[in-house]
Amino acid sequence: MSKTETQSAGKGTCIKTGAQIIVDILQEQGVETVFGYLGGVVLPLFDKIYDAKFNFIIPRHEQGGCHMADAYARATGKTGVVIATSGPGATNLTTGLATANMDSVPLVAITGQVRSDLIGNDAFQEVDTTGITRPITKHNVIVRDVSELASTLREAFHIANTGRKGPVLVDIPVDVAVSSIEWTEPGVIDMPGYKPRLTGHAKQIKTAAQAINSSQRPVLYVGGGIISANASKQLSELAEKANVPVTMTLMGLGAFDQKKPLSLDMLGMHGAAYANFAVQESDLLISIGARFDDRVTGSLKTFCPNAKILHIDIDPASISKNVKVDIPVVGDAIQILPELAALCEHKERKDWFARIAELKKRYPLTYDKQNGLLKPQMVIEEVYNQTKGDAIVTTGVGQHQMWAAQFFKYSRPRQFITSGGLGTMGFGLPAAIGAQAACPDRTVIDFDGDSSFNMTLTELSTAVMYKLPVKVVLLNNGYMGMVRQWQELFYGKRYSQSSLVNPDFGKLAQAMGATGLTCESKDNLQETVSKMLASEGPCVVDFHIEPEENVWPMVPSGKSLHEMDGIDILERLA
Structure with missing residues (x-):
């Protein structure tokens, strides 16, 4: 046993594999839902997961799975859990781990690793997972001995969800997962070097x-x-x-x-x-x-x-x-x-x-409502009104994220789930899936942009597979909107590589087994939002919004907080 775990007197023992210990620790920690993707070196673990008592959700990409676990944690306050295999499975987690780290989200990532005797030999699907993820996790560790596995995992959960919270990664070579040990009931976690201060002076x-x-x-x-x-x-x-x-x-x-x-x-x-x-x-x-x-x-x-x-x-x-x-x-x-x-x-x-x-x-938060085109702010306000402001909201990153922050008013914690510090495009849809898995009885809305949605739209298949009724409000302007806004303001409207050719998102959603709708006019806005909210399963609505609408106000980079562009527009529209 490790120094941080002491044997409980009078408790019985039994023989368990490392893989079974992982599953048992997850259940001991109260984990109800796990996100993860299979691979060769984690097959011993997945064999034990077959009989596990928690829900398991398979994403279409490990990055999506990490975002799902992240949003699950944000929606509940519990520690999210994601599992990936070695090599590309682990490296695909990096964007999700960095997102969680920047936003202080409690997360435990369990990654498989090649056999201990192969580490350092450039074995098939070997990467230095702990070395790669050290700068983007709160803590990480590779387990070299099955006798240290249980205590390491308990410590991972403790570290992730105490102090300034954050992601912890535990890398487990496959030989550790298949090794057996005499299992003893847990003792007390004691980490002398980790004592977050809770009481103020x-x-x-x-x-x-x-x-x-x-x-x-x-x-x-x-x-x-x-x-x-x-x-x-x-x-x-x-x-x-x-x-x-x-x-x-x-x-x-x-x-x-x-x-x-x-x-x-x-x-x-x-x-x-x-x-x-x-x-x-x-x-x-x-x-x-x-x-x-x-x-x-x-x-x-x-x-x-x-x-x-x-x-x-x-x-x-x-x-x-x-x-x-x-x-x-x-x-x-x-x-x-x-x-x-x-x-x-x-x-x-x-x-x-x-x-x-x-x-x-x-200087109210407002916009030009007389313009005949469908405005993104108008769409968000309509969703807010029809949900009575009671939905959980996720977003991707870009203009739509800022409009969702401005025009949907939030009344309680854990209602707004977005990527802040890292600004991760593609976060919105997998985050909505994670939040819906956490809160099955709540309406979950992903306000997304076409560029952001394109990055992880394959996760719509995950929502369909698990019957998670997320609603995607796609604010489609045919641009990388925030980039285009900067190009308009600071680069003389030279829209270099910021325009897109998009699919028909409504038909694409239908092809993936979800409900797909399209709205091109504000005359159809109310009816379309009503249909979206009434749909039983996952639903994507492709709202064709004014292409060159800007987010106001805006503090240009390097300017003072009171030096805002667009306040003259807000003042005029007040």
């Missing part, structure tokens, strides 16, 4: 409360860490008691109910103008579970020029990494926020809220 929390109480123009700036910590309720209690407006990052959408008056919606490059102006004019920025990435801050030199920065985060490495922090508090938000709220006073701040109301009125 009392003095720092008191200092933070004093700063909030004395502030005239505070803003709460919250990210996905609130959702990871399951601290949305505590966030709302703090915001309402202290009477502080709340803006969210892309990953933080759903952390605070956007229908509440205190909501400033999303900030950043394509965030609401009123959120960006409020942040720039604040005297105290209270960051919780966010990492001050470049899409939020714009130019660091002019970010929040007159504000103190208060940063609450479970990851000490994130404190002052990008922006110098005045008041750091390291720990778990679900523990810190109630302590902070108890020390905060309710302040009216009438002048501050009057200024915010002025900004909201002057």
